[in-house]
Amino acid sequence: MQMLMTFPRAHNISMALEIEIKVKVPSLDPIREKLIASGAELIADQVEHDLYYNAPHRDFAVTDEALRIRYLTNQICGKAMPPNVTYKGPKVGREGFKSREELIVDLSSAEEYCTILERLGFCLTAEVVKHREMYQCENALVTLDTLPGIGTFSEIEASFDLSEDEAIAVINKTAEMAGIVGERLTKSYLEILLDSRKT
Amino acid sequence: MQMLMTFPRAHNISMALEIEIKVKVPSLDPIREKLIASGAELIADQVEHDLYYNAPHRDFAVTDEALRIRYLTNQICGKAMPPNVTYKGPKVGREGFKSREELIVDLSSAEEYCTILERLGFCLTAEVVKHREMYQCENALVTLDTLPGIGTFSEIEASFDLSEDEAIAVINKTAEMAGIVGERLTKSYLEILLDSRKT
Numbered sequence: 221m222q223m224l225m226t227f228p229r230a231h232n233i234s235m236a237l238e239i240e241i242k243v244k245v246p247s248l249d250p251i252r253e254k255l256i257a258s259g260a261e262l263i264a265d266q267v268e269h270d271l272y273y274n275a276p277h278r279d280f281a282v283t284d285e286a287l288r289i290r291y292l293t294n295q296i297c298g299k300a301m302p303p304n305v306t307y308k309g310p311k312v313g314r315e316g317f318k319s320r321e322e323l324i325v326d327l328s329s330a331e332e333y334c335t336i337l338e339r340l341g342f343c344l345t346a347e348v349v350k351h352r353e354m355y356q357c358e359n360a361l362v363t364l365d366t367l368p369g370i371g372t373f374s375e376i377e378a379s380f381d382l383s384e385d386e387a388i389a390v391i392n393k394t395a396e397m398a399g400i401v402g403e404r405l406t407k408s409y410l411e412i413l414l415d416s417r418k419t
Numbered sequence: 420m421q422m423l424m425t426f427p428r429a430h431n432i433s434m435a436l437e438i439e440i441k442v443k444v445p446s447l448d449p450i451r452e453k454l455i456a457s458g459a460e461l462i463a464d465q466v467e468h469d470l471y472y473n474a475p476h477r478d479f480a481v482t483d484e485a486l487r488i489r490y491l492t493n494q495i496c497g498k499a500m501p502p503n504v505t506y507k508g509p510k511v512g513r514e515g516f517k518s519r520e521e522l523i524v525d526l527s528s529a530e531e532y533c534t535i536l537e538r539l540g541f542c543l544t545a546e547v548v549k550h551r552e553m554y555q556c557e558n559a560l561v562t563l564d565t566l567p568g569i570g571t572f573s574e575i576e577a578s579f580d581l582s583e584d585e586a587i588a589v590i591n592k593t594a595e596m597a598g599i600v601g602e603r604l605t606k607s608y609l610e611i612l613l614d615s616r617k618t
Binding site: 275276277278285287302304305307309321323324325326327328329332333335336339340341 | 474475476477484486501503504506508520522523524525526527528531532534535538539540
């Protein structure tokens with residue numbers, strides 16, 4: 221039941237569709253060297269501490285959704301950045317590429333927000349900590365990720381403003397340039413972490 | 420299942436317990452005059468546009484909870500302030516006083532956050548718009564509220580750092596000073612609005 225409609229609703233936000241690949245790599249060093257040699261710019265060097273929550277009314281492992289609270293610490297200046305909440309919808313799109321709706325909102329307090337989630341019946345299911353370097357490389361963002369105990373990974377994400385075909389072309393070109401080769405994983409780090417616990 | 424515990428959890432936030440009264444008043448003018456004469460300071464003059472959501476897995480009208488997105492516009496400078504999400508727990512405490520847990524987090528985007536809520540299955544149930552003046556009056560915050568079509572109300576809220584007994588004493592003293600007299604309502608504006616629609 222909607223009571224008053226005095227203000228115009230401003231819900232026509234553009235749906236951000238993340239298109240990316242993820243590759244497990246033996247070492248980040250040669251990739252970093254190629255990126256820097258190509259003129260890519262280091263835009264972030266940070267520790268990401270992620271809390272994943274599950275809903276009380278459906279299982280995100282089944283619906284392929286994710287609700288994540290992220291704490292960010294900049295490794296260059298040591299400063300904490302604003303934490304955020306991210307919702308990720310089910311994965312869609314072509315094989316080897318991971319596309320999913322992603323909605324991100326910065327928060328004034330992650331602790332207070334986690335308490336709200338818990339009051340609403342959401343449960344903390346996993347925590348993931350990773351070190352991430354991020355390079356801007358023309359129309360792509362390349363990340364070099366280290367997950368203690370899990371391994372080193374590189375992700376390539378295309379700019380949001382590209383069409384799906386353009387995004388895929390940009391990702392393939394960047395992968396070749398930086399030597400990011402190997403099996404393209406469509407699993408999230410959360411899923412990779414859960415799998416590593418099973419074996 | 421908790422996977423990694425590298426970072427200390429910082430969840431020991433103080434639970435903010437809101438203790439307040441709400442009175443429907445025929446006019447705000449005499450109260451405003453008494454407040455100003457007593458040295459109370461106008462700290463906000465704003466329009467609050469509130470969106471109330473209900474959960475998919477329980478009915479907040481039954482559990483006496485509330486989940487609200489608030490847009491704020493400062494009437495003095497015309498500037499939009501950061502929107503916030505507020506969770507309110509069930510009302511507790513003495514008759515005539517409204518106490519409930521209140522958790523507030525500022526958001527970088529209310530539109531994006533509403534979309535997250537909708538993806539999670541939460542439903543917009545009501546919108547409330549009110550004009551609110553807020554006066555700081557020693558240990559109490561006094562609000563003068565105008566809800567178009569519903570009426571004028573004054574609320575007195577005690578500082579969070581007071582004990583329940585101290586808070587009640589401060590509220591009663593402030594009510595007497597400012598002439599905020601009449602039936603003390605424990606209903607929220609959402610409930611008052613829903614009631615007004617029934618009659």
